[in-house]
Each structure stands twice: as C-alpha cells, then as structure tokens.
Amino acid sequence: MKTARTRILQVISFAGLGLSIVPSFLVFGGVLSKELYFHLMTAGMLMWFSTAVFWIRKDHLG
Amino acid sequence: MFPVGWRGLLSGVDGTGGIFYKREFEPHDKIFRFEREQGDMSTKTQSTPASVPSKVKSTLIERLDALYEYDREPVHESKLQGWRTFIAMFSSEHIAGTEFVLGTLLVLHGVRAVDVFGGLALGNLLAVLSWAFMCAPIAVKERLTIYWQIRKIAGPYLTVLYSGLFALILCLLAGSMVNVSTTAVTLPLGIASPNYAAGQTVPSVPWILIAVGVGTAIAVLAVLGFERLAHFAKVVAPWMPFVFLSGAIASLPSLGVTGLGNFWQIANEKIWTGEPYPGQMPYRFWHCVGLAWLCNIAQHMGMGDVTIFRYARKWQMGFCSAFGMFIGHYMAWICSGVLCAAFVHAQREAGAAAPNPTPGNIAMFGAGYAGIVCVLLAGWTTANPTLYRAGLAFQVATPNWRRWAVTLAAGILMIVTACIPAVLHYLDRIVAYYGLFFMPLGAFIFIDFWLFPRLGLSRYYAERRGLRFSWPAAIGWFGSFGICFVLYAKDQYASMAWVNSYLPGFLSRYKPDLFLQVLPAWLIAIVLYTVCSMIQQRLHPLREEQTI
Numbered sequence: 001m002k003t004a005r006t007r008i009l010q011v012i013s014f015a016g017l018g019l020s021i022v023p024s025f026l027v028f029g030g031v032l033s034k035e036l037y038f039h040l041m042t043a044g045m046l047m048w049f050s051t052a053v054f055w056i057r058k059d060h061l062g
Numbered sequence: 063m064f065p066v067g068w069r070g071l072l073s074g075v076d077g078t079g080g081i082f083y084k085r086e087f088e089p090h091d092k093i094f095r096f097e098r099e100q101g102d103m104s105t106k107t108q109s110t111p112a113s114v115p116s117k118v119k120s121t122l123i124e125r126l127d128a129l130y131e132y133d134r135e136p137v138h139e140s141k142l143q144g145w146r147t148f149i150a151m152f153s154s155e156h157i158a159g160t161e162f163v164l165g166t167l168l169v170l171h172g173v174r175a176v177d178v179f180g181g182l183a184l185g186n187l188l189a190v191l192s193w194a195f196m197c198a199p200i201a202v203k204e205r206l207t208i209y210w211q212i213r214k215i216a217g218p219y220l221t222v223l224y225s226g227l228f229a230l231i232l233c234l235l236a237g238s239m240v241n242v243s244t245t246a247v248t249l250p251l252g253i254a255s256p257n258y259a260a261g262q263t264v265p266s267v268p269w270i271l272i273a274v275g276v277g278t279a280i281a282v283l284a285v286l287g288f289e290r291l292a293h294f295a296k297v298v299a300p301w302m303p304f305v306f307l308s309g310a311i312a313s314l315p316s317l318g319v320t321g322l323g324n325f326w327q328i329a330n331e332k333i334w335t336g337e338p339y340p341g342q343m344p345y346r347f348w349h350c351v352g353l354a355w356l357c358n359i360a361q362h363m364g365m366g367d368v369t370i371f372r373y374a375r376k377w378q379m380g381f382c383s384a385f386g387m388f389i390g391h392y393m394a395w396i397c398s399g400v401l402c403a404a405f406v407h408a409q410r411e412a413g414a415a416a417p418n419p420t421p422g423n424i425a426m427f428g429a430g431y432a433g434i435v436c437v438l439l440a441g442w443t444t445a446n447p448t449l450y451r452a453g454l455a456f457q458v459a460t461p462n463w464r465r466w467a468v469t470l471a472a473g474i475l476m477i478v479t480a481c482i483p484a485v486l487h488y489l490d491r492i493v494a495y496y497g498l499f500f501m502p503l504g505a506f507i508f509i510d511f512w513l514f515p516r517l518g519l520s521r522y523y524a525e526r527r528g529l530r531f532s533w534p535a536a537i538g539w540f541g542s543f544g545i546c547f548v549l550y551a552k553d554q555y556a557s558m559a560w561v562n563s564y565l566p567g568f569l570s571r572y573k574p575d576l577f578l579q580v581l582p583a584w585l586i587a588i589v590l591y592t593v594c595s596m597i598q599q600r601l602h603p604l605r606e607e608q609t610i
Contacts, residue, residue, distance in 0.1 A: 017304055020432065024308035028315060037312055038430030045301065045432040052297045 009051040016047030136205035142375045148382035151370070154299030156358075156390030159242035159441035160235075160489060161306070162421035164353070164391075165398030167490050169406075170259070170419075171345035172338030175329040181347040182395060185354025186387035190380075192355070192362035193371075197504075198380025200511050201371030208369050211507050214525040216535035224503060231496050232452035233472050236445040237479025240280060241486050243441030244273040245422030246434045257418040258483040259341055265481055273480045280442060281473025284450040285466045295443035303389050305436040309428025310397035313404035333403040352577025353490055354391055359497035363584060365504030401428040420486075449476055494576040501580075502542045502587035506535055509588045519595055520604050527604060534598050538591030546583045550576055 002010075023040040026032035032040075168178060204211065213221045245255045253269050256262040265273070283291055319328045330336070338344045345353075361367040362383070371380060401424040408427065409417035421441075425433030453469030463471075479485055485492065514521050524532040552561040553573045562570040574582070 017301065020301065020304040021308050024311040027312040028319075030315070034312065038432070041305070041308065041429050041432035044304075045435060048301050049297065052300070053294070056293075056297050 006055050009055050012047050012051040013055070016044045016049075016051070019044030019047065137372045141373060143373045144375060145379060145382065148370075148374060148379045149385050152382050152384075152386030153389055154296065156386035157299065157302045157306070157394055157440065158390075158444040159239045159421065159437060160444075161390060161394040162242060162398050162401075162425065162437060162440070163238070163486050163489050164357070164493075165395035166402040166419050166421075166424065168345060168350065168353075168395065169334060169399045169402045170339045171342050171349070171490075172336055173334050173345045173350055174336040174347075175326065175334040177345070177347045177350045178334050178396060178399065181350025182354045182392050185351040186384075186392050188351070188355045189358055189362055189387050189391075190384045192359075193367060193383040194378065194380035196508055197362045197365055197367050198371045198374060199377040200365065200507060201368035202374050202377045204368065204511070205372040206368065207372065208366050208504075208507075211365065211368060212503050214522040215506050215510050215532065216503065216539075217524040217529045217532045219531040220503075220535055220539070224500070228500070229452045229456055229472070230475075231500075232448050233475040234479050234485070234492065236280075236448040236452065236472075236476040237277075237482075238485050238489055238492075239441040239445030239448065240273060240277045240476060240480035241441075241483075242421045243280075243438050243445070244269070244276050244480060245420040246425065246437035246441070247276055247422075248272050249420075249422040249426055249434060250431075255418060255420040255422065256483040257416055258487040259339065260416040260418070263483060265483060270481050274477055276442075277473060277477035277480055280445050281449060281470050281476070284446050284453065284473070285469045291443070291446055295447070298439045298443050302436055302440055303394065305425070305429050305432055306394045306397040309425060309433055310400040313401055313428045316404050316408055317400075332407060333400055349575060349577045352575070352580060353494070354387070355580055356497040356577060357391065357493045358387075359580065360500040360504070363504050363508075363580075364497070364501040365507045366500075368507070398424065401425065404428065445476070449473055452476075491576060498546055498576065498579060498583050499543050501583060502539045502591075503535070505542075505584050505587040506538060506591050509592060513588075513592065514595070517592070517596070519592075519599055523595065523599060523604070527602070534591050534594030537594050538587045541590045542583050542587035545586055546574075546576075546579045549574055549582075550579065 019040050023032055023037045027034055027037045173181070209221065209225070212224060216224075248255055248269055251268075251272070253266065253272065255269060256265040314325070314328075317328050317332045319325050336344075367383075371377075374380070402419040405419050405424045405427040406417040421437045422434060425437045427433075429436065449469065449472055452472045453465070456468050456472055510521050513519075520526060523529075524535070548558070548561055549569070549572060551558040552565075552570075553559075
C-alpha cells in the first residue's frame with residue numbers, strides 16, 4: 001500500500017513531468033517566452049529527479 | 063534506439079541496443095555469482111600453467127557456458143510476467159542517446175516529410191510484427207535465452223564467435239553513446255564538437271580530453287556501481303520522452319510553424335526537404351522503412367529478445383514492443399529531426415556557414431539545460447550497461463584478468479571509438495551492418511523451430527550430435543552477410559566494381575542499399591542453412607539414441 005509520503009513524492013514527480021511538457025505548448029502558442037520555458041524545463045527536471053528516485057522501485061525480476 | 067539499457071543490454075544501439083541481453087529479468091546477483099566463479103576459475107588456471115592450446119579452447123567454451131549457466135533451464139511458470147512489465151520495459155528501453163543522432167541523420171540525408179512519417183510508421187510496424195509473430199512465439203514455447211538457442215543449433219564454437227563479436231560491437235555502440243554525452247558536456251564549456259560533415263575528422267585536444275574523462279567515468283562507474291546505476295537509469299527513462307517532445311514543439315515556431323494548418327508545408331520546406339546536405343547520400347521512403355526495421359533486427363528477427371520474452375505469459379505480449387518503437391523510434395526520431403532543422407535554420411539565420419547539429423547543440427537549442435542533461439544521461443545510462451556486458455563477455459576470454467581490468471580495457475576501446483567523429487556520422491550505416499550481420503542466427507532459430515519438423519529434419523541437430531561446429535550454420539551466417547555485402551559494395555566502392563562483370567545481368571543491375579536488404583538477407587540465410595542442413599542430415603543421420 002502506498003504511504004502518504006510516497007503519494008506526495010509521486011505528486012511532485014508528475015508535476016515535474018507536467019512542467020517538462022506543458023510550457024512547450026505555451027511557447028508554441030506564443031504565450032510563453034523561450035527563456036522562461038527553459039527555466040521551467042529545468043525546474044521540472046529537478047522536481048522529477050529529486051522525487052522519482054525514491055518511489056520508482058528497483059527491479060527484482062527473474 | 064537500441065535497447066542497450068539496463069533495460070536491455072545486448073540490446074541496444076539502442077543499443078545502442080543490444081543484442082546483448084542482460085535485461086531486468088536477469089537478476090544482477092547472477093552476474094556476481096558468475097564473477098565469483100570466474101575468480102575460482104582464474105585461480106585454477108593460474109595453478110595449472112601447463113595448459114595446452116586445446117585445453118584453452120575447451121575452457122573458453124566452458125567459461126562462456128558458465129556465464130549463462132543460470133539460464134540453462136527454461137523459465138519456471140512462477141516467474142512469468144504480465145503485460146505491464148513488457149509495456150514499461152519497451153517504453154523505457156528504446157529511448158537512448160542515439161535517438162538524437164538518427165533523427166538528425168534522416169534530416170541530413172534529405173528525406174521528405176512523407177518518407178519520415180510514412181516510412182518510419184511502416185518500418186516500426188514491421189519491427190513490431192517481427193517481434194510479435196517471429197520472436198515472441200518461439201520465446202514462450204522454448205523459454206530459453208538466445209545464447210542457448212544458438213548453442214543448440216550452431217554449436218559452441220560459433221556461439222563463442224557470436225559472443226565475442228557481439229562484445230566488440232557493444233564497445234563500438236558504447237563509444238557512440240560516450241560521443242553523444244561528450245557533446246553535452248563540451249557545449250557549456252565552450253568547446254566546439256567536431257563537425258565531420260565540414261571535414262573535421264579528428265576532434266580537438268580539449269574535446270578528446272573531455273571524452274576521455276566522460277568515458278573513464280562511465281567505465282569506472284560500470285565497475286563500481288552497476289545495480290545503483292541500473293536503478294537510476296530506470297528513473298531517467300520516463301522523463302526523457304518528455305524532453306524530446308517538448309524540445310520539438312517549442313522549436314517549431316522558430317521554423318515558422320504557427321499551427322497544424324501550416325505544419326505540413328513547413329515540414330516539407332524547412333525540415334524534411336528532400337534535399338540532402340552536402341556530402342550525404344539521399345534517403346527516401348524505403349530507407350526510412352529499412353532503418354526503422356533494421357535498427358533492432360538483431361532483437362526481433364535475429365531473435366535476441368527471446369531472452370526477455372521467455373518470461374512472457376503469452377506470445378501476444380510481443381505487441382508490447384509497439385510502445386518502444388512508436389515512442390522511441392517514431393516520436394523521438396521525428397522530434398530530433400525537428401530539433402536538427404530548427405537549430406540549423408537558426409544558425410544560418412545568424413550567419414553560420416556550417417552549422418553543427420550535434421546532440422548537445424540541438425538539445426540545448428530545444429530544451430535548454432534540461433536538454434543538455436537529457437543528452438548526457440541518455441548517453442551515459444545506455445553506455446554503462448553496454449560496457450559492463452562487453453567487459454563480462456571479454457572476461458570469458460581473459461580469465462586471469464581481474465574484472466575491473468577487463469572492463470577498463472573495454473572502456474579504452476569505447477573511448478577510442480568515442481573520439482572518432484565518423485562513428486556518429488555513419489551511425490545509421492553501422493546499425494545496418496550490425497543488424498544484417500547478426501540477424502542470420504535468428505533466422506536459423508526460426509527455421510529450426512517452424513520448418514525443420516515439416517521437412518523431416520531434426521531440430522537442434524548440432525546439440526544432439528554433440529557437434530562443436532555446425533557448418534550449415536557457418537555457411538548460412540557468413541554466406542548471407544557476404545552475399546548481401548558484395549551486392550551492396552559492388553556499386554558503392556570502386557575497388558569492388560569488378561564484381562559486376564562476373565554477375566548475371568539481373569544481379570549487376572540490382573543496386574540495393576544496405577537498408578533494403580532485410581528480406582534478401584533473411585531469405586538467403588534460411589535457404590543456405592536449410593539446404594546445407596538437408597545435406598548434413600542426409601549424410602549423417604542421427605542415431606536412435608540421439609533423436610531423444
């Protein structure tokens with residue numbers, strides 16, 4: 001069963017993935033500058049890596 | 063590209079790919095158990111210096127067998143995996159650093175938009191069907207690794223040769239991954255990457271030093287922390303497709319795309335223009351089909367993936383490969399093509415005479431530092447297991463060497479490869495050669511399984527007769543590759559043009575590209591192997607006790 005901590009980490013991770021894709025559509029639509037988009041991509045990357053590493057399990061297959 | 067991940071070693075070029083199969087399914091403790099055994103073997107070998115050459119040969123085979131000893135038996139039913147496992151594995155496995163290269167190469171070779179969208183769709187569909195109808199059904203019925211399948215059909219000598227050559231190609235692929243990662247490290251440092259198309263065939267000294275540093279770090283980490291890195295690679299995988307897609311979408315406005323309405327027009331005018339860049343041969347629809355189908359052919363038609371699909375509950379799980387193909391080899395290649403065109407366009411607008419669309423440059427252009435990190439990690443996480451497996455394979459032939467020494471030696475080969483810009487420039491050709499070379503052995507497995515019983519031929523003939531060398535397999539393997547290579551080379555290399563004068567008219571007029579040789583190579587392989595096997599089994603039929 002997922003703990004509350006895991007859920008919070010997952011929310012942050014998926015928000016990071018969201019930040020890694022949504023801003024590009026805003027750039028395409030002319031709503032966002034490319035500089036700000038770069039910053040948001042970096043933020044999304046940091047959010048993903050700082051949290052996903054704790055809840056993505058190692059493989060124990062085989 | 064290649065499934066060369068922790069995710070799919072012997073994978074690969076994706077490989078960096080792979081071929082190479084040490085995937086998630088095989089717990090790493092098997093490797094460590096093997097290494098302990100190797101240590102024991104080394105001790106024994108050292109204590110018996112009077113080994114004679116024939117003894118060395120036999121122990122080479124024994125050592126290779128020991129490496130795969132824990133996979134000798136078919137997979138037990140309790141270890142079978144469901145759909146989610148295979149979907150997740152394929153989705154994550156087929157995005158590697160080389161995706162930044164292959165999508166770019168298609169642009170440089172002047173494909174048209176319809177070639178890319180249609181050709182890659184067809185090629186990837188053929189790859190998926192090959193996995194689903196050729197590889198997976200045999201895997202779930204036999205439930206054996208590729209190593210043991212080849213061993214039963216071709217005998218131990220050819221299996222050792224297969225493993226050794228495969229280790230070499232692993233080093234080459236790992237080198238291309240290091241090259242990709244190096245372009246990401248050098249960019250922020252202001253060191254220009256070599257532009258092979260502009261005649262820079264040797265990198266600058268600072269670039270080589272960075273490549274040596276990156277390669278050494280990868281080699282050292284491959285020795286020290288395989289399991290932890292395997293976990294990290296799994297964390298990286300879901301994020302990378304987002305960077306590809308995001309970078310491409312954000313780059314479209316710089317090419318003038320304002321919406322879906324003018325996308326196709328701009329795609330044909332500025333991205334996939336139909337005009338190859340200087341020094342590049344033109345690619346068309348069938349080149350795209352062939353590249354998409356060929357780049358993992360060692361895994362599907364070459365049967366490398368029987369090693370992972372032996373864990374599948376049903377053969378239909380072969381269709382899970384669609385997730386890898388259409389994310390990694392369709393979406394990612396198209397996105398890197400867009401990134402390449404946007405970068406080149408922007409550079410030319412800025413007055414650059416010879417833009418250099420390296421992975422680092424195009425990723426930085428499309429996604430900023432996140433793109434740089436993506437390139438670095440895409441190269442690193444795929445180069446590492448590739449190198450690890452290459453080291454493991456080489457250790458079989460060098461039992462007196464310590465594990466770390468063999469891996470570092472393989473790392474040196476990898477670093478040398480990384481410092482050759484031509485490797486990335488011709489990566490698509492290298493992938494084609496590698497696919498055509500290793501594919502015939504998979505064709506033998508396919509034919510041995512489906513056709514031999516119908517022809518009244520014995521399956522696993524080499525194993526049943528205790529043969530160390532199967533000459534039908536050798537003729538089929540080298541004959542298929544040799545014929546296809548000569549048919550290609552006769553029109554590509556002046557030194558081979560004489561071949562045309564000895565060929566019948568229809569063959570001298572036949573001018574196939576490497577990418578168009580998938581089916582001919584497969585057919586030649588199975589015809590040679592089947593005919594030679596009929597002769598062999600007619601001359602030396604199995605005795606009654608050998609048929610069991």
